[in-house]
Amino acid sequence: MTTTTDFLLAIEDLTVSFDGFKAVDSLTMYIDKNELRVVIGPNGAGKTTLLDLICGKTKSSSGSISFKNKEMTKMAEHEIVRAGIGRKFQTPSIYENLTVYQNLEVSYPEGRGVFGSLFFKTTDEVIKRVNEVAKEIQLDKFLDTEAAILSHGQKQWLEIGMLLMQDPELLMLDEPVAGMSAKERDETAELLNRICENRSVIVIEHDMEFVKKIARKVTVLHQGKILAEGPMDKVQADEKVIEVYLGH
Amino acid sequence: MNFVYERFLGGKSGAIAIGILALLILVVLPLALDLFRLNLVGKYLTYAFAAVSLVLLWGYGGILSLGQGIFFGLGGYAMAMFLKLEASDPESTSIQTTPGIPDFMDWNQLTELPWFWVPFESFTFTLLAILLVPSIFAFIIGYSMFKRRVGGVYFAIITQVIAVILTVLIVGQQGFTGGINGITDLKTLNGWDIREDSSKYILYFINAFLLLGVIMVSKFILTSKFGQLLLAMKDKEDRVRFSGYDVSNFKIFVFCVSAVIAAIGGAMFTLQVGFMSPSFVGIVPSIEMVIFAAVGGRMSLIGVVYGTLLVNAGKTAFSETFPELWLFLMGGLFIAVVMFFPNGLAGIYNKYGPKVKFLRPLFSKSEKAETTTESAKIEADATTEGAK
Numbered sequence: 091m092t093t094t095t096d097f098l099l100a101i102e103d104l105t106v107s108f109d110g111f112k113a114v115d116s117l118t119m120y121i122d123k124n125e126l127r128v129v130i131g132p133n134g135a136g137k138t139t140l141l142d143l144i145c146g147k148t149k150s151s152s153g154s155i156s157f158k159n160k161e162m163t164k165m166a167e168h169e170i171v172r173a174g175i176g177r178k179f180q181t182p183s184i185y186e187n188l189t190v191y192q193n194l195e196v197s198y199p200e201g202r203g204v205f206g207s208l209f210f211k212t213t214d215e216v217i218k219r220v221n222e223v224a225k226e227i228q229l230d231k232f233l234d235t236e237a238a239i240l241s242h243g244q245k246q247w248l249e250i251g252m253l254l255m256q257d258p259e260l261l262m263l264d265e266p267v268a269g270m271s272a273k274e275r276d277e278t279a280e281l282l283n284r285i286c287e288n289r290s291v292i293v294i295e296h297d298m299e300f301v302k303k304i305a306r307k308v309t310v311l312h313q314g315k316i317l318a319e320g321p322m323d324k325v326q327a328d329e330k331v332i333e334v335y336l337g338h
Numbered sequence: 339m340n341f342v343y344e345r346f347l348g349g350k351s352g353a354i355a356i357g358i359l360a361l362l363i364l365v366v367l368p369l370a371l372d373l374f375r376l377n378l379v380g381k382y383l384t385y386a387f388a389a390v391s392l393v394l395l396w397g398y399g400g401i402l403s404l405g406q407g408i409f410f411g412l413g414g415y416a417m418a419m420f421l422k423l424e425a426s427d428p429e430s431t432s433i434q435t436t437p438g439i440p441d442f443m444d445w446n447q448l449t450e451l452p453w454f455w456v457p458f459e460s461f462t463f464t465l466l467a468i469l470l471v472p473s474i475f476a477f478i479i480g481y482s483m484f485k486r487r488v489g490g491v492y493f494a495i496i497t498q499v500i501a502v503i504l505t506v507l508i509v510g511q512q513g514f515t516g517g518i519n520g521i522t523d524l525k526t527l528n529g530w531d532i533r534e535d536s537s538k539y540i541l542y543f544i545n546a547f548l549l550l551g552v553i554m555v556s557k558f559i560l561t562s563k564f565g566q567l568l569l570a571m572k573d574k575e576d577r578v579r580f581s582g583y584d585v586s587n588f589k590i591f592v593f594c595v596s597a598v599i600a601a602i603g604g605a606m607f608t609l610q611v612g613f614m615s616p617s618f619v620g621i622v623p624s625i626e627m628v629i630f631a632a633v634g635g636r637m638s639l640i641g642v643v644y645g646t647l648l649v650n651a652g653k654t655a656f657s658e659t660f661p662e663l664w665l666f667l668m669g670g671l672f673i674a675v676v677m678f679f680p681n682g683l684a685g686i687y688n689k690y691g692p693k694v695k696f697l698r699p700l701f702s703k704s705e706k707a708e709t710t711t712e713s714a715k716i717e718a719d720a721t722t723e724g725a726k
Contacts, residue, residue: 145580171582183577185570196570197581201563204591210563249577256582 095159098123098290099144099260104153106143113139115314116153121260126286128293128301131311132335137294138180140311141262144292145177146170157260172202176258180265182245186238190229190248193237194220197252219255227251227281243274247281254285261285262292267300279303310335345561346554355640356553363546363643373535380542380610382650383549385410387603388627389634389642390549391596394556396628397636398565399592400572401489405497406600406627408504409472411619413601415508415515416471418614419455420464421524421532422516441523446513455514461528468605469598476597480590487586489575498621505620520615524608532609545606552599553639559595560639568592600627629672635684644683 099121106114114136121127129137142148144155146167155162162170171177185193198219201210224230227247232240237248246266253261266282267275275297282291282304295301301308301322308325310317312335318328325331347353367379388406396402428437434444439451457463479500483493508515516522524532531537559565571578571585579585608614617623626649634645649671657664679685691697 147576147580166584167579168582168584171580177580179576179580183574185573185577187569187573188566192566196563196566196578199582202582203584204564204587207564207567207588208559208562252577252581 095120095156097121098125098158100154100156100159101144102154102156104140104143104155105151106139106148107151112314114143114150117311117314117316119309119316119319121290121292124286124288124290126282126291126293126304126306128295128305128308129311130295130298130301130308130335131317134313135311136314137311138264139314141177141264141292141294144170144262145175168202171256171258172199174259175262176253176256176260177262178246178249178253178264178266180268182242182249184237184245184248184252186236188237189233190224190235190237190240191220191233193248194223194251194255197255199256223251223254226254226284228277243270243278246270247278250281250285258289260290260292262294264294265296266293267295267297275300276303345558348557348561352557356550359553359640359643360550363549364543368539368542373538376542377538377610378650378654379647380538380545381607382647383545383643384603384607384610385627385630385650386549386643386646387552387606388600389630389646390552390556390639391599391603392628392631393636393639393642394559394568394592394599395596396631397638398560398568398572399589400568401589401593402491402494402628403497403593403596403624404494404621404628405501405624406596407619407621407624408497408501409476409597409600410604410607410623410627411504411508411614411616412472412475412597413468413604414608414614414618415521415604416458416464416467416601417605417608418521418524419458420461421527421608422521423451423455423459424527425523425525440516440521442516442519442521443513448513452514468601472597472601473594476594477590480593481586484586484589484593489589498624501620501624505616508616508619516615518616520613520617522613522615524612527609533612538610541606541610545610548602548606549643552602553643556595556599556639559592564588564591626668629668629675631682632672632675633682635682635687637681638684641682641684641687648683 097120101117101119104114104117105112117136117140129140131137139148143150144162146162146165150163153163157170157173157175160173162173162175165173185196188196195212195216198216200216201207220233221230224233227250229240229244229248229251232244237245240248246269250263250266263282267278270278279300282293285291293304305322307320308322309319310325310328310331317334318325318331343349343353347356363379363383368376371379388410391406391409392403422440426438426440431437431439431441431444434441436444436449439448440455443451458467479497483489483496488496509518511517526532532541560568567578567583567588571588575585604614604618607618630646630649631642632645633649634642636642649668653664653668656667675682681688
């Protein structure tokens with residue numbers, strides 16, 4: 091049923107229902123290569139569920155998700171990741187009892203099998219990559235620090251860094267600036283603008299100031315459906331959007 | 339060489355710790371104790387295999403198995419079956435109705451050796467069975483649990499239930515298993531009398547070397563990326579899964595490895611103690627193994643050996659004087675350790691050790707992780723310098 095497209099990610103007629111409640115309802119959405127898409131919407135609109143569906147955490151009831159023209163809905167989570175989709179969780183999800191260095195090294199996309207990991211060797215290439223990423227997320231001075239004692243913002247960056255280690259073609263971020271200071275928000279916006287240069291990024295965000303800084307194209311979700319889609323200023327002017335979301 | 343040093347011994351502090359343990363169990367104890375006591379220590383050291391297996395599974399993997407007795411028992415029974423068949427040759431069993439089969443089978447009106455006993459006439463098969471039967475069994479349990487993402491307390495309960503089922507099965511099928519008495523009157527191993535004093539010494543040393551070997555293999559596993567992933571999974575399983583790892587495969591593997599380690603201990607138990615019975619399979623021994631690991635420190639491969647020795651020495655001493663109080667004491671000990679010393683003896687050593695002057699040299703920085711991050715930092719500094 092999947093049609094061949096030029097899009098990186100093609101979501102068609104996607105529905106998931108929890109005991110009759112449709113959290114995502116016949117949703118159709120396309121993401122281009124190298125596109126940065128922001129998804130906004132009121133609480134319960136189905137934003138996080140949408141990411142859960144794409145990365146395989148939740149299985150869809152019907153519809154299709156095709157990534158590089160390959161159907162994803164029947165694949166296991168780790169296979170979806172290996173296909174090139176990385177996902178950051180809403181609360182920072184890092185390994186607290188490992189150091190920043192170890193957090194990044196463990197995320198290096200080699201030695202992913204049981205025996206591969208037993209005989210995995212830290213080559214110069216791995217160390218180089220860890221250092222590059224650490225610098226990108228401004229944690230290069232904290233490589234030996236146990237991740238548990240990082241600030242909230244740094245934890246968020248570390249998780250983004252762990253995804254960058256895998257160099258995914260599609261990166262999905264769930265509220266990356268929640269709980270961050272104003273300065274951290276600005277730095278995160280810069281980081282996102284840098285990392286979306288050679289990959290597609292989907293960002294879920296509530297903070298409109300932040301959205302304005304990064305958004306080119308915005309999708310507004312409401313009750314599991316797309317309410318509006320387009321450039322930020324056009325969406326902000328949309329009557330329906332103002333009514334359900336922005337106006338409040 | 340350097341690879342062996344870093345990965346199998348765990349750097350300088352790891353090598354010193356293993357060296358001290360080796361000195362204790364290979365030199366000090368054999369010189370200091372009479373054969374009876376040394377044989378007891380040998381028995382305790384077989385439990386230490388189970389404790390080491392729990393460091394991998396529970397300490398690092400965060401998977402609590404309350405059924406390590408299953409695998410200890412499988413290994414022990416496999417060895418016992420071989421020894422029993424050797425002890426049941428037609429001459430020494432000529433007074434039986436059916437000579438040439440184990441005595442308990444004869445008492446239970448069996449007239450033929452059951453099919454699953456037949457291959458245990460071969461020593462090679464027995465050795466393979468000690469390693470393979472527990473790992474296949476663990477694979478089946480692990481596959482059906484971890485692929486369905488059963489974990490935590492549910493996994494613990496299921497392993498406990500399996501331990502009960504296995505005990506009931508062994509006790510109930512007297513004719514095939516020797517029932518509640520177990521498999522007794524074991525005499526020789528390929529003609530070598532295991533009851534003689536010299537054999538007891540040799541078995542003690544084989545056991546001690548095997549234990550050190552198992553600790554080093556475990557160290558290798560824990561210092562690899564696999565070890566880091568175990569810690570990562572214990573903390574944020576979903577993050578590992580969404581970093582492209584099939585989490586269940588890692589859990590199944592560590593469960594199988596832990597099963598094999600416990601089984602080696604069981605087989606050495608049978609050889610040193612001279613019998614195997616269901617009382618080493620069920621809930622109580624399985625929980626005792628968890629207590630050994632908890633007291634020693636579930637994150638420390640070496641610590642759990644001391645934990646096992648101490649708890650068992652305490653058990654022997656107390657049950658000679660206050661037999662009825664021992665179980666309460668052990669329960670109390672477990673609660674106290676969990677509440678006040680969650681990292682057990684090893685935790686106390688790591689916390690207070692550096693403060694004791696003569697122990698300080700043992701705590702120099704030499705961990706693998708630290709050296710790699712150290713070199714990474716130097717390189718990072720170098721690149722920043724270059725950028726300037």
